[in-house]
Amino acid sequence: MLYQKEEPILNGQSSCAENFRCAFSPATFDLSAQVAIEKISELLRREKIEGVTLEQPEDLMSEARGLMTAHSGSDAPFDPERFSKIIDLYFRTSIKVGSTGYMARQFSSVFPVAAVFDMITAISPQPASFYEAGQLANVADKIIAEEFARRIGWDPDTCDMITTSGGSLANLTAVLAARNDRLYASWKTGVTRRNGTPAIAVGDDIHYSVCRVPGIIGIGQDNIIRLPLNDRRQICVRRAIPILREALAEGKDIFCLVISAGTTPVGAIDPLEELADFAEEHGIWLHVDAAHCGAFLLSERLRPRLRGIERADSFCIDAHKTLFVPALCTLLFYRDRAKARGAFSQEASYVFDHHENSMTRFESGAKNFECTKRPAILNLWLIWAMFGPQVIAQKLEYLVDLTWDAYSYLSSLPDFATVHEPEANILCFEYKPKGLDSIQISELQLALRDAIRDGGRFFISKVEIEGRNVLRIVMMNHEIEMDHIAALIFEIRSRAAEIMKSWEVRALDATMVAQ
Numbered sequence: 001m002l003y004q005k006e007e008p009i010l011n012g013q014s015s016c017a018e019n020f021r022c023a024f025s026p027a028t029f030d031l032s033a034q035v036a037i038e039k040i041s042e043l044l045r046r047e048k049i050e051g052v053t054l055e056q057p058e059d060l061m062s063e064a065r066g067l068m069t070a071h072s073g074s075d076a077p078f079d080p081e082r083f084s085k086i087i088d089l090y091f092r093t094s095i096k097v098g099s100t101g102y103m104a105r106q107f108s109s110v111f112p113v114a115a116v117f118d119m120i121t122a123i124s125p126q127p128a129s130f131y132e133a134g135q136l137a138n139v140a141d142k143i144i145a146e147e148f149a150r151r152i153g154w155d156p157d158t159c160d161m162i163t164t165s166g167g168s169l170a171n172l173t174a175v176l177a178a179r180n181d182r183l184y185a186s187w188k189t190g191v192t193r194r195n196g197t198p199a200i201a202v203g204d205d206i207h208y209s210v211c212r213v214p215g216i217i218g219i220g221q222d223n224i225i226r227l228p229l230n231d232r233r234q235i236c237v238r239r240a241i242p243i244l245r246e247a248l249a250e251g252k253d254i255f256c257l258v259i260s261a262g263t264t265p266v267g268a269i270d271p272l273e274e275l276a277d278f279a280e281e282h283g284i285w286l287h288v289d290a291a292h293c294g295a296f297l298l299s300e301r302l303r304p305r306l307r308g309i310e311r312a313d314s315f316c317i318d319a320h321k322t323l324f325v326p327a328l329c330t331l332l333f334y335r336d337r338a339k340a341r342g343a344f345s346q347e348a349s350y351v352f353d354h355h356e357n358s359m360t361r362f363e364s365g366a367k368n369f370e371c372t373k374r375p376a377i378l379n380l381w382l383i384w385a386m387f388g389p390q391v392i393a394q395k396l397e398y399l400v401d402l403t404w405d406a407y408s409y410l411s412s413l414p415d416f417a418t419v420h421e422p423e424a425n426i427l428c429f430e431y432k433p434k435g436l437d438s439i440q441i442s443e444l445q446l447a448l449r450d451a452i453r454d455g456g457r458f459f460i461s462k463v464e465i466e467g468r469n470v471l472r473i474v475m476m477n478h479e480i481e482m483d484h485i486a487a488l489i490f491e492i493r494s495r496a497a498e499i500m501k502s503w504e505v506r507a508l509d510a511t512m513v514a515q
Ligand SMILES: *Cc1c(COP(=O)(O)O)cnc(C)c1O
Pocket: 106, 165, 166, 167, 168, 169, 207, 209, 260, 262, 263, 264, 289, 290, 291, 292, 318, 328, 330
């Protein structure tokens, strides 16, 4: 059924040549932009509290297919009405980052002007890897790197920063640089041994992308050493150090330690200074996955939470998460500029010049896996140029404060339990009505997440902590206030009452069947 013979996508009444002309014409831009701007403007002003609308994929697919088939009635090859319907369909099925009911994940609304600029950079490309193709993009990389270097306390002339499409790729690139630096010659001859079996160590809540890296770079999944967490879900240094020492003594050559500044489940920041001490003492490369909390560097008030990050060999920040620019834009920093080239030491004469000159010195192609790449850094540079970085800091501070207020409030309620003290804008908690055992409590959180999502007003997530489900909210929208948290609590209580009622009915049915 789904794979019927496709009908021609062309509008029946326009000729092929006319259609082609129209597809590339500036007039089509004018018309489509007009439609789009109106729609976006409406979206940004929408005040509805909404979660997510999940459609059945088959239904969505046939609706999307319906928009692809020719229909009569219009003479113009570009049908603004169909375009308008396509935008509506996109907005209907996308994440409601502008809603005060959306608290599920690390997606944020972006600065609207950055989104507009994203269109500029799509229309007129500056592929960002090589200077001759992306001049402003490469200069902007340097400017942003210098701005951050000042805040980290690094010398802008000796550190380096590249942008990657996502934190996952940044983590892979950093660990690869670590491998090539510490297990010297690995790039050329295959993974080399130094004094034992190459291994990396990570915190137990590390992002899954990091756990894939050993498989990718030839270290092997068996050579990941996972470090235990304390009750704030940070690496527990007291228990981690003996584990690390023991692994070293047993012949694991830990060449890289990857820790977090803002874990994905709860936003925990590992003890950076103490772990930097250990790494330094043992010649281990320290990479901090600061995808989530690295943005704290921009806030005078939040920056002290990252004390110790200046001792890392590398760290990354997801600008598309907590710097509020369009995805994807990740900043990967190296303390030592010379090490940045080590991730991909390679010769490819068609793009790489052997001798650095005044231009190639500015480009990142040799240090990055990507070739063609959107100049996403320009959106961040633009915000800096138009408003200054304080607008980012202001939003971050609000979100972190709001999360703390939500934590204090939930802690005061007898039927709720918080799971951790929040260090960032992520909060995990449980709804714990009386009379349920621990298995039922865990089941209830999962059922609650689903029921709340299906209700369509709020969208929250869940994570597994120590084998049980807990609810999780991520504050990414500065329009959320404590009233919205109170409304969410009301929603949780009433949905839970319905769920428990259905459980009672089910139990009753089961006993009747048994009789
Ligand atoms: C989101 C996230 C990542 C992955 O980044 P992408 O940009 O989604 O590839 C890695 N680490 C942490 C801590 C994250 O929050």
